[in-house]
Amino acid sequence: MSTAKKQYKRVTVKSLVDMKQRKEKISMLTAYDYTMAKIVDGAGIDVILVGDSASNVMAGHETTLPITLDQMIYHASSVIRGIDRSLVVVDLPFGSYQSDPKEALRSAIRIMKESGGHAVKLEGGKEVKDSIKRILNAGIPVMGHLGLTPQSIYKFGTYTVRAKEEAEAEKLKSDAKMLEKLGCFAVVLEKVPAQLAKEVAESISIPVIGIGAGAGVDGQVLVVHDMIGMTHEFNPRFLRRYLDLYSEMTQAFKQYNDDVKSGDFPNAEEQY
Numbered sequence: 643m644s645t646a647k648k649q650y651k652r653v654t655v656k657s658l659v660d661m662k663q664r665k666e667k668i669s670m671l672t673a674y675d676y677t678m679a680k681i682v683d684g685a686g687i688d689v690i691l692v693g694d695s696a697s698n699v700m701a702g703h704e705t706t707l708p709i710t711l712d713q714m715i716y717h718a719s720s721v722i723r724g725i726d727r728s729l730v731v732v733d734l735p736f737g738s739y740q741s742d743p744k745e746a747l748r749s750a751i752r753i754m755k756e757s758g759g760h761a762v763k764l765e766g767g768k769e770v771k772d773s774i775k776r777i778l779n780a781g782i783p784v785m786g787h788l789g790l791t792p793q794s795i796y797k798f799g800t801y802t803v804r805a806k807e808e809a810e811a812e813k814l815k816s817d818a819k820m821l822e823k824l825g826c827f828a829v830v831l832e833k834v835p836a837q838l839a840k841e842v843a844e845s846i847s848i849p850v851i852g853i854g855a856g857a858g859v860d861g862q863v864l865v866v867h868d869m870i871g872m873t874h875e876f877n878p879r880f881l882r883r884y885l886d887l888y889s890e891m892t893q894a895f896k897q898y899n900d901d902v903k904s905g906d907f908p909n910a911e912e913q914y
């Protein structure tokens with residue numbers, strides 16, 4: 643084995659649980675392609691999520707429901723070719739795990755075999771218990787996802803904050819406990835009150851990764867195109883924008899357009 647290139651230490655599902663024990667926060671961002679994954683991995687982000695948000699961000703769909711398993715595998719295999727260190731988690735898309743546990747396992751196996759991803763993520767608690775068990779039994783690490791679960795948007799009708807009522811909060815707490823007990827290595831909590839998210843994080847031994855879940859959890863995740871300001875109309879208050887690439891790119895494209903039209907580009911040095 644060549645060792646020259648390997649100064650970095652790969653992130654594993656085990657190292658994430660260790661990080662929680664050491665109270666070291668976990669960073670996670672999405673990526674859907676090779677070039678982005680290479681930048682995110684190189685910057686030292688612990689976990690890369692190949693999210694089904696690719697349905698919105700890459701394909702322009704209104705929801706995450708249309709993206710297919712084949713499309714997720716395409717995105718995930720591109721991401722895998724760009725990484726040296728990050729742990730790559732792949733969303734199981736809508737329709738690939740809900741009908742029965744065997745289908746769920748088949749879908750998870752396809753992701754592992756055809757993309758080279760390191761783990762899968764799926765939405766829901768008790769409803770998907772048997773599917774999670776099957777996948778874990780095959781040796782595939784599973785990340786849970788509770789709170790706002792975008793694949794169920796038509797059941798709820800809105801993207802408002804979840805688990806504000808006592809009954810829903812209790813279900814969320816018991817679902818989180820269940821995911822821990824089954825053997826999931828982590829769980830995403832999306833758009834729930836910060837106090838509830840903190841209580842959940844303190845009540846289980848596996849890392850809780852928040853998006854719109856406050857600072858009392860074990861790590862944070864954002865959609866990369868949102869945090870670099872490429873998406874323009876998505877403005878939930880949990881989002882912090884680190885760049886305004888929408889403006890910067892628009893300016894660059896306008897300048898290029900002008901330069902082409904005026905004949906300024908290419909100049910004498912930019913030709914053969």
Ligand SMILES: Nc1nc(=O)c2c([nH]1)NC[C@@H]1CN(c3ccc(C(=O)N[C@@H](CCC(=O)O)C(=O)O)cc3)CN21
Nearest residue numbers: 695698699706792800801802865868873876877878879
């Ligand atoms: N670009 C992008 N970023 C995401 O974070 C993301 C996706 N797409 N697609 C899949 C899911 C959907 N997610 C969402 C969608 C909407 C809100 C949200 O807060 N929407 C409104 C408020 C809606 C309401 O209160 O009724 C907002 O303030 O923008 C949050 C997360 C998170 N995921």
Ligand SMILES: CC(C)C(=O)C(=O)O
Nearest residue numbers: 672693694695830863
């Ligand atoms: C927002 C994160 C957690 C996600 O599931 C996605 O990007 O699909």
Ligand SMILES: [Mg+2]
Nearest residue numbers: 693694695733
């Ligand atoms: Mg998702």
